[in-house]
Structure formats: structure tokens, C-alpha cells
Amino acid sequence: MNNKDINIIKKTPLFSGMEEDEIEHMLGCLSAVGRNYRKNETILYPGDPINSIGMVISGRVLILKEDFWGNRNIINEALHGDVFAEGYACTQGVELGISAVAAEDSRVMFMEVRRVITTCSTACAYHVRLVRNLLSVLARKNLLMDEKLTHLTQRTTREKLLSYLSSESKRQVSASFEIPYNRQQLADYLSVDRSAMSSELSRMRDEGIISFEKNRFRLLI
């Protein structure tokens, strides 16, 4: 890992609260290695025994799941600073259920977190901080997935939209709020058809349930 890498790494949630020299030390404890991948190159294969967390340094990595018949589904997209495969790396006795593929030329760092988790942390005071950060990263991811699940368990497009919009409204503590997605991205997030979603939005507008312009929405009670 070079200096440029470390400049990026130190801004990530996993290493927050650490100084550069602490980070360099930690990377040693973690046997951190960096690797570059070409676009479309596979980074992790399903079935691999996995001991390392991945962190995207630059580029874009897609997390895919393959079913019995070989159909691939994108289940996540990791950008710079994001970790992936952390659920597997932190769980004993499971093999990787996903694959990771570079969506663009990308640089990825791998860290053997289990070393820090399972060996005595007192050997290195920074370990404690790292484990806490890891806990925080996992917990946040949990909350995000929980929220997505509540939307996806709604049956109709309208219900999914209302579930999402009302939670955004609550989060931003206002009936009027901007969302961070365009229509296609919102449809992907809610796992519905974009055009069907678009007409559903219009219908809800006509019925006086919501109003919107571009990415700004308003809930009308």
C-alpha cells in the first residue's frame, strides 16, 4: 500500500479516528495488500474460503449473486472507501456466497480482519479501535438493509414508493425533501419497472397524495 492509498484510506469509516502512522501499523497487522483489476475482471469467486475484507480504493466494484441456473444479479455496488465481503470475513465457517467484479478499472485492498478479531487485541492497542469501527460499519449496513427490506416487502409499486418516500420524509424531518436518486436509480432500488413507477408517481400526483418536481418530493398528508 502506497502513500496515495493511505491518504484515501484514512478518510474511510473503517479507519476513522486513526492517525497515518497508526494506520500504517494497522495495515501491517492486517497483512493488507493492494491489487489492481481491469474492467470486468473477477475479484472474488463464489465458494472461495474468505478471510479478508475488501475495500475499494478507486474504481467501482459490483457484488453479484449467482443462482442455481447461473443467472447473475447485482446485489450491491461498492465505491471508493466502501468495504465488501465483510459479512463473510467476520463469520466463521461460511464460504463466499457472492462474487465481486470490477465494473471499471479498480484498485482494491484486502485485509485479514480475522487476525485482529480472534487474536488477543491487547497486542496492539489500535486493534480495539479498528474492531469498534468495524462494528459501526456493520451496524450501519444493517440499518440500511433493514430499511431497504421494509420497502421491498411492500407488495405494490405504490406501497413501495410510499414506504420509501415516507422514510425519507421522516429522515429529513420535513414533508418536502430531495432524494439522492434519479428515476431509474429509484426504480432499481425499489426493484420495480421504471416506466411503471413513473406512471404510478403521476397517478399519485393526480390523486393529490404527493407532489414532485425533479428530485424534490412533497407528501401531502
Next chain:
Amino acid sequence: MNNKDINIIKKTPLFSGMEEDEIEHMLGCLSAVGRNYRKNETILYPGDPINSIGMVISGRVLILKEDFWGNRNIINEALHGDVFAEGYACTQGVELGISAVAAEDSRVMFMEVRRVITTCSTACAYHVRLVRNLLSVLARKNLLMDEKLTHLTQRTTREKLLSYLSSESKRQVSASFEIPYNRQQLADYLSVDRSAMSSELSRMRDEGIISFEKNRFRLLI
């Protein structure tokens, strides 16, 4: 917390690998308190500032999410040994987004985990073990949610079924396998209508894609 509680607690994933006296010590560090709830009594209210993880000692606790209009949705069910609200308790600066209600008369233990996470762990050697266990619990939950998400992002009932069945088949490393749900529970898990799912299963059987009898399924490539 009484001795009967501790007998239950020591078998849970969060306290695995700890002896009874270690657990008693830890419960002190965590300011653990037990509380009993009547059926339908609310345990946690949305908006509460949350510092404690809940663990079900006995009974059954439903985790609910309420939307803008006050509609409640069950997003989880916690049985004895299960923890809840751990995502919130481990994340700084968020208020509770869910509510917890006793589905039966229940006993719940609350633990202030942030004490163990944020204060210097060297003060108590067992803290390290607890944080690791917590990490493991969160990671497993992550994997479970990830899997459910991959099923729910499928558009049609057939795709959801195939996604679920193929992942069970992979997990049990056999084209023939038993599932832990009856039809209604499976429909709830996949968030589809039971009768529609039932006819879809029959259709898939008629098309030679799968065979099944009761809870035993077989994928016929």
C-alpha cells in the same frame, strides 16, 4: 438478572465462550437489566434515543416499522436468545426507527453495549470477547438480510421461489432438500400471496422445473 436468566443467556451467541462468572461480571459492565412485558405491551418506541441492545429471554417480540401514515409492518420476530435494536445501539447519532412490541408475555434484557464499545476495553478482558461476539452476531444478521434481499429483488413470484429454492439447494449441497417453512411462512418470507405462490409451485411442477412433497423440494435442472 437472576440465575435462571443467566442459564439462558450463557447459551446465546452473544455470550458464547464465556463462563458463568464471566457473564455475571459482564452483565455488571453492561448495566444489564431485565424487564417483563405483558402481551401487546410496547417495549421500545420509535424516536427513542437508544443505547441498549435488547435480548429476548423468554416469550416473543415483534419488531415493527411505522410509516408516515401510521401503518405498521412487521419486519422481524425475535425469540429467546435473539437480540434486537442492535443496529441502532451500535450506531452513533441515530434515533430508533422501529418499535418493539411483546407478541406474548415476555422477558427482555437490556444491555448498554456502548459502554463496552467506547470505553477502553483493557479495563475488562471479557469486553474483547463480547465485542467479537457482537461482531459475529451482526455479521450473520448481515448475511441473512443479504440473502433475503436477493430473493425480494426478484420481480415475479416464480423468480422469488427459484431464488429461494436454489439458495437452499446450494446451502444443503443437494438438489433435494427440506425447507424450514410451511407454505404460509414461505409466502410471508418471500412477501407474496400464499395462494398465488401455491399455484405457481404447481405450475412449476407441471412444467417439470421442480418436484415437491410437503416440505421436501427437488430442483430438476
Next chain:
DNA sequence: ACAAATCTGTTGTAATTGCAACAAAGGAGG
């Protein structure tokens, strides 16, 4: 300013779903 590309909304149709109602099969308990 212009052209090209992207984003958004609309519409029609075929396919799929949710829902309600009902029948058949099995289990539990008297």
C-alpha cells in the same frame, strides 16, 4: 448554438398478482 445523449413521462397490451372463496387432505383430540 447545435447535435447527441440522457432522462422522464405516457400509453397500450400481455402477463402476473392479489384476493376471495372453496374443496381436499391431513392431524389432533375426544
Next chain:
DNA sequence: CCTCCTTTGTTGCAATTACAACAGATTTGT
């Protein structure tokens, strides 16, 4: 053996969705 209750499968219908195709609006690059 009989009754009650639960589980599962089936069917018809109304509602909803996915999909494709297209047009207008907006953005981007030159």
C-alpha cells in the same frame, strides 16, 4: 370413528405490473 382445525391446492376475477415503444424535456459535449 367422528369432529374440528389447519394446511394446501385450485379457480375466477379485478387490479397491478412488466415491457416495449415513443415523444418531449433536459443535460452534456463540442
